[in-house]
């Protein structure tokens with residue numbers, strides 16, 4: 001039985017570049033997700049996670065993980081009542097590091113409620129479509145609508161960071177609020193809500 005406590009939503013920063021905006025976007029979105037989903041939110045940055053290229057000797061579908069970095073990552077997703085993946089668009093797709101992180105696990109994604117948030121010059125829709133394909137294939141319960149954030153050139157400063165992340169995400173907030181509300185409902189329906 002689900003308890004009356006607030007679910008845990010893990011928000012994954014999908015970009016790992018040394019100079020990037022994914023961290024800024026995620027920090028701007030996290031409080032909105034927490035409020036609308038009525039959830040505890042924890043941000044997991046793939047750059048900090050620092051996973052190597054998939055180095056598990058056995059297929060992740062067997063769940064027989066050899067490495068501590070895999071077990072830690074598996075525990076993070078397993079403990080999440082829902083996940084938000086915040087991904088840029090790179091060359092019409094999503095980052096290789098994000099695919100690598102997804103592929104490390106298997107059962108942990110099954111029926112996990114997932115919201116896809118993408119960004120790019122045109123909202124990152126192609127990245128989102130690819131992410132949806134893979135996450136649905138692996139059995140995640142992906143929300144029906146992705147949230148897209150369009151980054152205009154003037155949002156960037158001379159160092160390729162966002163001048164004002166709040167302003168950059170502002171147009172996407174109504175869609176994010178709606179999606180986060182639904183994600184919270186899905187997370188609470190989840191019998192895994194425990195803490």
Ligand SMILES: Cc1cc2nc3c(=O)[nH]c(=O)nc-3n(C[C@H](O)[C@H](O)[C@H](O)COP(=O)(O)O)c2cc1C
Pocket residue numbers: 015016017019020021022023088089090091092093119120121122123124
């Ligand atoms: C390798 C690479 C490929 C990119 N391809 C696209 C693209 O296909 N469409 C797009 O709108 N922007 C593209 N961009 C621009 C990114 O949307 C922009 O750099 C964004 O800040 C990347 O997110 P990040 O800074 O969090 O890594 C690309 C950027 C990089 C680094």
